[in-house]
Amino acid sequence: MNYNNQMIEGCVEKAKVYNNNFYRIRVKDSKNKKYTMVGNAITIIEEFRYYRFSYYTKIDPKYGESKVFTDIMEIEKNEEIDVVKLISSNIDGIGKATAEAVYKALGTNAMNLLMENPDIINTIDLKEKKKELIKEYFTSTERTNRIMLQLQEFGLSYKESADFLEQSNKRVFDPIEKINQNPYELITFINTIGFEQADSIAKNIGFRPDHPLRLENCIYYHLKKSEESGNSYMNYISLVDKVQRTMQLSLSKIENMIADLELSKSDDLGYIKHNEDIYLERTYQVEKYLPELLHRIMNQKTKVIEVDTYIEAFNKDSKIPLSEKQAEAVKTALDSNISLLTGRPGAGKTQSLKGLIYCLEALRLEYKLCAPTGMASKKMKQATGRKASTIHKLLEWDERTKKFTRNKDNKIEAEFFVIDESSMVNMFVFANFLNAIGENSKILFVGDTDQLEPVGIGKVFKDMIDSKAFYHTHLDKIYRQGKGSTITENANRLLDRQPLILRQTEGFIEDFFYFERNNTDSVKSCIRGLIKEDLNNYRKSKGISEFDTLKDIQVLMPKREDTPLSVKEFNKELQAILNPKNNDIQDYRGFRLGDKVIHLKNIEAKDVINGDVGFITKIENKSIFVRFDDKDNDIEFKGEEINALDLAYSCTVHKSQGSEYPVVIIPIVAEDTSMLYLNLVYTAITRGKAMVIVVGDINVLNQSLYARKEQRKTKLCRFIQDKFNIKVEEQMTLEMELSSLSFEWN
Numbered sequence: 001m002n003y004n005n006q007m008i009e010g011c012v013e014k015a016k017v018y019n020n021n022f023y024r025i026r027v028k029d030s031k032n033k034k035y036t037m038v039g040n041a042i043t044i045i046e047e048f049r050y051y052r053f054s055y056y057t058k059i060d061p062k063y064g065e066s067k068v069f070t071d072i073m074e075i076e077k078n079e080e081i082d083v084v085k086l087i088s089s090n091i092d093g094i095g096k097a098t099a100e101a102v103y104k105a106l107g108t109n110a111m112n113l114l115m116e117n118p119d120i121i122n123t124i125d126l127k128e129k130k131k132e133l134i135k136e137y138f139t140s141t142e143r144t145n146r147i148m149l150q151l152q153e154f155g156l157s158y159k160e161s162a163d164f165l166e167q168s169n170k171r172v173f174d175p176i177e178k179i180n181q182n183p184y185e186l187i188t189f190i191n192t193i194g195f196e197q198a199d200s201i202a203k204n205i206g207f208r209p210d211h212p213l214r215l216e217n218c219i220y221y222h223l224k225k226s227e228e229s230g231n232s233y234m235n236y237i238s239l240v241d242k243v244q245r246t247m248q249l250s251l252s253k254i255e256n257m258i259a260d261l262e263l264s265k266s267d268d269l270g271y272i273k274h275n276e277d278i279y280l281e282r283t284y285q286v287e288k289y290l291p292e293l294l295h296r297i298m299n300q301k302t303k304v305i306e307v308d309t310y311i312e313a314f315n316k317d318s319k320i321p322l323s324e325k326q327a328e329a330v331k332t333a334l335d336s337n338i339s340l341l342t343g344r345p346g347a348g349k350t351q352s353l354k355g356l357i358y359c360l361e362a363l364r365l366e367y368k369l370c371a372p373t374g375m376a377s378k379k380m381k382q383a384t385g386r387k388a389s390t391i392h393k394l395l396e397w398d399e400r401t402k403k404f405t406r407n408k409d410n411k412i413e414a415e416f417f418v419i420d421e422s423s424m425v426n427m428f429v430f431a432n433f434l435n436a437i438g439e440n441s442k443i444l445f446v447g448d449t450d451q452l453e454p455v456g457i458g459k460v461f462k463d464m465i466d467s468k469a470f471y472h473t474h475l476d477k478i479y480r481q482g483k484g485s486t487i488t489e490n491a492n493r494l495l496d497r498q499p500l501i502l503r504q505t506e507g508f509i510e511d512f513f514y515f516e517r518n519n520t521d522s523v524k525s526c527i528r529g530l531i532k533e534d535l536n537n538y539r540k541s542k543g544i545s546e547f548d549t550l551k552d553i554q555v556l557m558p559k560r561e562d563t564p565l566s567v568k569e570f571n572k573e574l575q576a577i578l579n580p581k582n583n584d585i586q587d588y589r590g591f592r593l594g595d596k597v598i599h600l601k602n603i604e605a606k607d608v609i610n611g612d613v614g615f616i617t618k619i620e621n622k623s624i625f626v627r628f629d630d631k632d633n634d635i636e637f638k639g640e641e642i643n644a645l646d647l648a649y650s651c652t653v654h655k656s657q658g659s660e661y662p663v664v665i666i667p668i669v670a671e672d673t674s675m676l677y678l679n680l681v682y683t684a685i686t687r688g689k690a691m692v693i694v695v696g697d698i699n700v701l702n703q704s705l706y707a708r709k710e711q712r713k714t715k716l717c718r719f720i721q722d723k724f725n726i727k728v729e730e731q732m733t734l735e736m737e738l739s740s741l742s743f744e745w746n
Helices: 080-090 096-116 118-123 128-140 142-153 158-171 175-181 183-189 195-204 212-228 236-247 251-261 281-298 308-317 324-335 349-362 374-384 427-436 460-467 487-495 520-541 567-578 639-644 678-685 698-704 716-723
Strands: 006-017 022-028 034-040 050-060 064-074 271-274 277-280 338-343 367-371 416-419 442-447 471-475 512-516 553-557 596-599 613-620 623-628 635-638 645-647 650-652 661-668 688-696
Touching: 006 034, 034 050, 080 096, 096 118, 096 128, 096 142, 118 128, 142 158, 142 175, 158 175, 158 183, 175 183, 183 195, 183 212, 195 212, 212 236, 212 251, 212 277, 236 251, 236 277, 271 281, 277 281, 281 338, 281 427, 281 716, 308 324, 308 349, 324 338, 324 349, 324 442, 324 471, 338 349, 338 460, 349 367, 349 374, 349 416, 349 442, 367 374, 442 460, 460 716, 487 678, 487 688, 520 553, 520 567, 520 661, 520 688, 553 567, 567 645, 567 650, 596 623, 635 639, 639 645, 661 678, 661 698, 678 698, 688 698
Parallel strands: 034 064, 338 442, 338 471, 367 416, 416 442, 512 688, 553 650, 553 661, 661 688
Antiparallel strands: 006 022, 006 050, 022 034, 050 064, 271 277, 596 613, 596 645, 613 623, 623 635
């Protein structure tokens, strides 16, 4: 145990208190690095306030590393980063060094001093030209400066004030009046402000604890938090309990206030009460609308297609003929307006899809292939040899309007649609897709319900299966990967809650093996060693082809940030190994020439999508140029566009879904126990094509066999059954229940 105390200053983003004033908190420092800390406090630790912590690092043999704070002191916010960034980015000709000199001379109140008296810049030792540029900027923005000062008096930071003022100019409203009327609207306009901070501002300007706006926004806050976990609604009793705890009013008072609000008639925030559950109105409308769309498509008149001849022709032409069950899946897809195809990895979904495409082309039917993410659509394209796109690209997402161009008034005309990785599609994207497809179209949804659920609300694919309203073929025979492979076998053992086959071996010929390490530091050290030299050194000594450490190896993590072993932190360590900084390598905003990067947004104009991975080929004139996979040209990113890039030496399991990599390395540590549920580990394992390496604690891994994430709360299955007049016991499905797995090796 290390008792050498260290110091950290930062903003408490989250604070959870347990018995005897024991806290678990998340702190963000001035460099945006986040720390999770625990400890006892004699005072109340409030979220969104700034503190100085004295702490020591404790290393537990079982739970790994944790930071324990011993002393705590509230401090004023350090705005150095905001001040430097805002001066250097808003004033042409002023760089970071000059902005830092201004901050050093004027301190944390620099922006306010300059706004009140621009001539104060003359007291700082700067070149005359620099002084004139700064003075001219603050003199020409007198009205703006006055409003900015007023906004900061509410407790907003300079950056938050600037963002809110920009929004007010775009939407034409008085920002000061807006806050005085309803401070909770700040939550809508500024993504860094949550309910707690808006509530604090409301309290300071005189809002009563039982103000109706406070209640409405508290309800909205908890419903939104529930939606962020994928739920479409909250149980009324649970919602009232959470609201009561947040507002610190009596339960009876809360219930009476809710009754007075008449939830189902709220115009501003749109609540709907359905039986004993509460929805946000837009979510309720979509969940009720989806069954209507599905019912309309199912009842459209479409062509009757005879395909036996084409399936026979495919089997003659293909090296791997369709099995009886796979042929059945193809027939079902072509016979039905909506059909579902599921199966574990290696069961033949891709081969079935190839057979389907063969038939569609032989019949000269126009079809579209798509998937939820860029990586999934690329995998689909590689597997089928045919063009595939993301759903967003198919529906022509407009980044400016934040809407799809394709809709019920501008439909996509095709006779057949295939959506792969359907379990990843959330409720809103599903509804937009169904709304935009042309009349008389057929759809095949393909997926694996044992993988992760969508990012966003709902579990539409699973609800469609559970409803028994659609024809569903489940492939249950495993074909993929050569004799002796353990990747697919272990994936299936995991789902069957059987112990995994873990070969602790000095060799790297096996396709699935395990290094036992019992704390975070030793896990990181092992992974660094494997990537840097151990894996390829062994293969080289045995005359086996080496892996490309940049292109072939992918580390998959449960969390992006907030833990010692997170994507954000470990990417920096891997960058130092795989692309170290030196005088010969260009460096800009944390990126280096040759870095492996991932793009985090859809930008139609640049033809790049969320999940695209590539390498930095050039850095010049404050621009970064990236060559993405499957592209023949470099894409330029500059200014704010660079914020959509991130290092990609490691990524989250969620981000990897729909992709495959030659080598996958999966760290398993105690700090991630809350995230290591069965579906996440299963998804990580099934990303590996040639090799999977698990590094970590065997006990934590075994716990994941029995850990399933809490089931999402949706009513879509019931709504579909109601629309299709299906009783729970009816079986309108072609599904054959999985009874046993048989392995045949091709």
